[in-house]
Amino acid sequence: MSRGVRSALLRWGVLVVAVAGWQVVARAHGSVYFPPPADIAGHAYDLWFSGPVGHAFLTAEAVDNILPSLGRMATGFAIAAVAGIALGIAVGRSRRTYALCNPVLQFARAIPPPALVPVFVVVFDFGTPMQLASIVFSAVWPVLINTADGARNTDPLRLEVAAVLRLTAPERLWLLLLPSALPRIFAGLRLSLSLCLILMVFSELLPGTANGIGFTLTDAQSRSDLLTVWAALVLLGALGHLLNTGLLAVEKRLLGRGRPV
Amino acid sequence: MLRLDSLGQRYGEHRVLHDISLTVPDGQLLCVVGPSGCGKSTLLRTIAGLLPAHEGTVSIDGDPVVGVPDRLAVVFQDYGRSLFPWLSVRENVALPLRRRGMARAERRNEAERILERVGLGGVGRRHPWQLSGGMQQRVAIARALVCRPSLLLMDEPFGSLDAQTREDLEDLLLDVHRAEGTTIVFVTHDIDESVYVGDRVVVLSAGPGSRVVLDLPVGLPGEREQIGTRGLAEFVALRAEVGRTVRG
Ligand SMILES: Nc1ncnc2c1ncn2[C@@H]1O[C@H](COP(=O)(O)OP(=O)(O)O)[C@@H](O)[C@H]1O
Ligand SMILES: [Mg+2]
Numbered sequence: 001m002s003r004g005v006r007s008a009l010l011r012w013g014v015l016v017v018a019v020a021g022w023q024v025v026a027r028a029h030g031s032v033y034f035p036p037p038a039d040i041a042g043h044a045y046d047l048w049f050s051g052p053v054g055h056a057f058l059t060a061e062a063v064d065n066i067l068p069s070l071g072r073m074a075t076g077f078a079i080a081a082v083a084g085i086a087l088g089i090a091v092g093r094s095r096r097t098y099a100l101c102n103p104v105l106q107f108a109r110a111i112p113p114p115a116l117v118p119v120f121v122v123v124f125d126f127g128t129p130m131q132l133a134s135i136v137f138s139a140v141w142p143v144l145i146n147t148a149d150g151a152r153n154t155d156p157l158r159l160e161v162a163a164v165l166r167l168t169a170p171e172r173l174w175l176l177l178l179p180s181a182l183p184r185i186f187a188g189l190r191l192s193l194s195l196c197l198i199l200m201v202f203s204e205l206l207p208g209t210a211n212g213i214g215f216t217l218t219d220a221q222s223r224s225d226l227l228t229v230w231a232a233l234v235l236l237g238a239l240g241h242l243l244n245t246g247l248l249a250v251e252k253r254l255l256g257r258g259r260p261v
Numbered sequence: 262m263l264r265l266d267s268l269g270q271r272y273g274e275h276r277v278l279h280d281i282s283l284t285v286p287d288g289q290l291l292c293v294v295g296p297s298g299c300g301k302s303t304l305l306r307t308i309a310g311l312l313p314a315h316e317g318t319v320s321i322d323g324d325p326v327v328g329v330p331d332r333l334a335v336v337f338q339d340y341g342r343s344l345f346p347w348l349s350v351r352e353n354v355a356l357p358l359r360r361r362g363m364a365r366a367e368r369r370n371e372a373e374r375i376l377e378r379v380g381l382g383g384v385g386r387r388h389p390w391q392l393s394g395g396m397q398q399r400v401a402i403a404r405a406l407v408c409r410p411s412l413l414l415m416d417e418p419f420g421s422l423d424a425q426t427r428e429d430l431e432d433l434l435l436d437v438h439r440a441e442g443t444t445i446v447f448v449t450h451d452i453d454e455s456v457y458v459g460d461r462v463v464v465l466s467a468g469p470g471s472r473v474v475l476d477l478p479v480g481l482p483g484e485r486e487q488i489g490t491r492g493l494a495e496f497v498a499l500r501a502e503v504g505r506t507v508r509g
Contacts, residue, residue: 157342160311164335165356175356179347 035227037234044231066235069212072128073200076135080192084140085185088147089177098152105145113138113195114202126208135199139192146188150181186251193247197240262286262322263308263412263444269316270303277303279470281317283463287411288442290435292455294507295465301448302338304465305414308446309335321412334410336418340401344389350400351376351385357408375407376400379433395426402430406437413445419454428487431458435485452507456499457490464506475506 019037026036035043048062055063091101117134124130154177162172178185204214213232220228263285270278277300285291295301306312308319310329319326334357337343344353355372363371373385379399389397398418405413415434419427435458438445449455455462456479464475481495490496 155342157337157339158345160306161335161337161343161345163311163329164309164333166329166360167356168359171359175345175348179345182347 033226035230039227040230040234043227044235047228047231048235065211065213065216069200069204069214070239072131072135072203072212073196076132076200077139077193077196079132079136080139080196081143081189083136084143084188084192085147085178087140088144088185088188089151089173089181091144092148092151092181093177095152098148101148105141105148109141109145113199117199117203117206121206126206131200131203131209134203135196138199139195142191142195143185143188146184146191147181150184151177153184154180183255186247186255189251190244190247193243194240197236197243201236263446264320264323265308265317266320267317268304268307268314268319270300270307270312271315276470277468278307278465279472281465281471281473283473283476285444285446287444290438290445290447290458290460292459292462293446293448293465294450294452294455294462294503295471296467296507297450299465299468299471301450301465302416305335305416305446305448308412309333309414330412332408332411334405334408334413336398336401336405336413336415338416338418338420340398340418341389341394343401344397344404346388346390348388349385350381350387350389350392353389353400354385354403354407356404361408371407372403375403378406378437379403380429395422395430398422398426398430399433402433406441409441410443413443415445415447417449418447420450427454432485432487434458452500452503453491456496456503457485457487462499462503464503467509475503477502 023036023038026034048059048066049057051057051059051062058066091097091105113134116137117130120130120133120137124133158176158180162176167175200212201214201217203209204212205218209215209218213236217229217232220226220232263283265281265283268278268281269276281304283291293301293304303312307314308326310319310326310333313327321330324330345356348356351369351372354376355368358368358371361368373382376382376385379402381396381399381403384392384396389400392400402418405415419430422430431454434445434447437443447455447458449458459479462475462477462479463473464477465471466474477499479499481490481493481499483489
């Protein structure tokens with residue numbers, strides 16, 4: 001058996017044992033607050049994934065709550081990524097701009113993202129614009145700072161090569177600065193993706209929200225429906241893991257061509 | 262014609278080059294020799310327009326050099342770092358052709374043609390980091406040659422290669438020089454190499470404030486050829502003279 005297969009088996013083994021242990025303990029206890037995982041999974045299935053084939057097995061409940069959440073998150077992440085990369089390159093392209101902007105960026109990054117939400121509630125009132133603004137303003141900093149750092153650390157010899165080749169500014173950006181910064185850009189994107197998930201849920205917990213996974217959580221809590229609360233938590237964990245795996249796959253594909261793996 | 266007039270260069274308070282005057286006629290292969298740290302790379306960077314001259318002037322065909330001149334190519338000392346690892350070998354080599362307004366397919370063919378010329382036919386689709394040091398250096402040379410430069414600057418291009426690869430590339434360079442008549446400034450710290458490759462050898466003194474301490478035409482009979490040429494009495498005498506000057 002190869003090392004990779006063995007360690008994969010081991011990882012899955014630990015997960016299976018943990019879930020089984022949880023199942024046994026929760027069942028023995030019979031507490032309504034801590035339902036066994038099999039019940040949670042069954043409930044999640046009934047609630048979201050027992051829909052018609054034509055809707056990819058999604059129920060109306062899933063279409064009404066999971067999809068809007070994912071939509072907000074994807075929109076927020078896309079805006080944060082594009083803005084973060086563009087601004088990061090602009091800041092990191094010159095040593096002077098970087099030195100000038102760095103203190104402001106470090107300050108902005110140091111603010112705990114959920115603390116920004118009240119600001120946007122005041123500016124936008126409750127609703128989707130507030131939610132998007134919260135996601136974007138939290139998630140943009142890691143991308144921006146990492147991209148700026150990556151662009152700033154472009155090999156000076158390669159910058160001289162670009163000058164000798166007389167690359168135009170867009171060519172220099174596309175052929176040198178972006179590829180040089182790419183590993184750092186992805187480091188930033190991964191941080192920002194997990195922030196997006198956090199802020200997506202957090203902003204949906206607030207009043208004035210009529211749908212979303214966060215709304216499902218508060219709604220179920222108000223009805224003391226703990227099974228749904230647990231199902232939503234498991235769903236969030238699974239979503240976070242899936243999205244991160246997807247991003248890692250993209251990263252591997254893009255970076256694999258550029259350097260020895 | 263490349264002309265340096267009382268060129269002086271410094272980094273802050275650190276003087277590097279002092280009062281360098283040289284005229285390099287079209288088609289000449291000039292070797293610049295000097296101890297490490299004497300300012301050879303600085304000299305090339307100044308000629309390439311990457312560093313503004315601190316004192317004096319650099320001019321090409323009578324025009325002072327401000328910024329990187331047209332039809333200039335440089336092979337940098339650290340060839341591995343000078344290639345773009347995220348581009349294929351062919352894309353790396355085709356980079357200089359972007360300024361030529363060529364179609365994509367044309368650029369590709371031209372890159373393949375020049376890769377063939379430096380003995381790298383068939384590796385165009387690979388990436389630089391998949392090649393050995395000697396092959397990477399050939400890629401860097403191909404990238405320099407592909408736009409048929411009228412002035413080629415080479416900074417210790419063969420410094421870190423094994424003896425066999427190095428001799429092959431020296432002969433390749435001489436071939437290209439004969440065929441294209443390119444003006445070449447070739448920096449090396451290897452005295453043997455300077456006499457074997459050069460039409461003329463210039464020796465810089467140790468810094469700070471290096472100056473030209475020897476300017477020697479290399480008149481060797483016949484075509485250069487690794488074993489024969491290095492055995493010639495003229496070769497041995499020239500090498501001895503350059504060697505004595507370098508050691509001071
Ligand atoms: N960017 C720089 N800033 C300050 N000093 C430098 C810089 N580049 C080179 N030097 C110094 O200038 C001198 C000449 O360097 P260089 O031209 O690289 O020499 P060589 O190529 O002959 O070995 C050295 O003493 C080196 O330390
Ligand atoms: Mg040097």
